[in-house]
Structures are given as structure tokens and as C-alpha cells.
Amino acid sequence: MIAGILLASGASTRFGGDKLLATLDGRAVVRWSADALATAVDDLIVVVRDEESPVQRALDGLSVRWAINREADHGMSTAIRAGIGAVAADVEAVIIALGDQPLVEAHVAEQLVARWRETGARAVQPRYDDGRGHPVLFARSLFPALRALDGDVGARAVLDACGDGLDLIAVEGTRPIDVDTPDALRTVAAALARRGRG
Numbered sequence: 001m002i003a004g005i006l007l008a009s010g011a012s013t014r015f016g017g018d019k020l021l022a023t024l025d026g027r028a029v030v031r032w033s034a035d036a037l038a039t040a041v042d043d044l045i046v047v048v049r050d051e052e053s054p055v056q057r058a059l060d061g062l063s064v065r066w067a068i069n070r071e072a073d074h075g076m077s078t079a080i081r082a083g084i085g086a087v088a089a090d091v092e093a094v095i096i097a098l099g100d101q102p103l104v105e106a107h108v109a110e111q112l113v114a115r116w117r118e119t120g121a122r123a124v125q126p127r128y129d130d131g132r133g134h135p136v137l138f139a140r141s142l143f144p145a146l147r148a149l150d151g152d153v154g155a156r157a158v159l160d161a162c163g164d165g166l167d168l169i170a171v172e173g174t175r176p177i178d179v180d181t182p183d184a185l186r187t188v189a190a191a192l193a194r195r196g197r198g
Contacts, residue, residue, distance in 0.1 A: 001042045001088070001092060002015050002040070002043075002091070002092065002170065003045055003087050003095075003098065004038065004094065005045050005083035006033060006037055006044065006047065006098075006099050007047050007076065007079040007083065007098050008030050008033075008034070008053075009047045009048050009049045009069040009072040009082070010076075015179070015185075019100055019180065020055055020058070020099050021055070022179065022185055023193055024179075029185070030055055030059065030100070031058050033098065033101055033104060034046065034059050036097075036105060037123075037135065038108060039106040040110045040112070040113050043091065044065065045065050045066075045088070045155035046059060046065070046067070047066075047082045048066060049069060053066075053068075055099070063183065066084060066189065067083050071148040075149050076154050076175075079153065080096065080155060081146070084147050087143070091140065092139070092140055093113075093116055093138060094137070094138050094143075095136065096134070096138065097144055098178065100178050101177065101179070102176075103177060103192070104135060108126055108135065111126075111171070112126070114138070115137075115167055115169050116167075121139070122139050122162045123136060123137060123139065123142060123158070123165065123166045123170070124136070124166075124168075124169060125137075126168070128172075128174055129172065129174055130174045130175055131175060132159075132168065132174060133171075136159065142162075145158045145161070177191070
């Protein structure tokens, strides 16, 4: 079984409001991210700051399990740890995705799963035209390392420690944009319009 962990407990300090709830072509930013991840996983876990998170309303209708990150103010590692802590015992691998990257295409997560099933790699990561990016698949053997992360860091150190156990898949285009600022949201909206989706 494959689980998806969507990180959605950040503070949005640079956006001036909750960036995950910002509207993009009629849907919240986080809804774009969740919909893309949901197509590739058997169990979707969304990490939020508290039980009353408005993200829950934005994802109404999706089959979601919620993980509460009570240490959200202490950095991204806390979100990863909260997500891993909610993973069921029979999960073989997780895909960790960011709630503020609405341009990630569903096929990317699907390719991660297909490559992992083919190779059994410890981790599978997309390599875009401008470098490695998200989302990333981690096999169960890496869960202890993910649980050990500390501070305002992502999982790059875990990936770097994989050596030959990290498999990279080529994905056409540049790395997905983080919607960290209103300008970034406008850039994403323009990109969607160019795709004919906005």
C-alpha cells in the first residue's frame, strides 16, 4: 500500500494570509495539490496545524485522513514527522508532497510509484529540467530517518544519504513553483492559463 502525505501546516508568513486557501481557477491552492496526489496513492494523509484548520473545508469531498502537527511553528521537519506518525502499519512507501505546489501534475506521483514498483529503490525523486524537486517517494526503510528529522528542514539530507538507493525520474519542464507570495500565485495562474486550464 502507498500513502500520500500532503504537508499543509505551514504558517504562510510571506503570503500575508493562508496561501493554501488562495483561489486558483476556482479551487484552493491546496486542493490542486491534494487532487494530484490522491490519484496515485491508496491513503491520503494531510498534515494540518490543528483540528479546526480551514484546509479541511478546502478538501471537502476528498477521502482524507488528517494528521495534526502541534509543533508546526518549529519548521518543516515537524510536518514530516506528523505525517509519518499517521502512516498505517501496512504502508510500503509514502509520497511526500507540498500543499503549496499546485502545478504538480498527477502523472508525476504516478510515475514515482511505477518506478518504485519496478526497482524497489529506497527513494524516487523527480528530476526536472532545472534540478531535483517534489513530490518524493520514500520506501518504509527510510521512515526512521524521516522521523528523526529536526528543525526547519525538509528531507534532502535523507535523500542525500541514500546514495545509489535514490532513483531519479526525468520530468519535462521546470520545478513546480511554491506559492509563497502573491506574485508567485500570479505566476502560477499565468502558467495554468498557458496550459489552457485556467
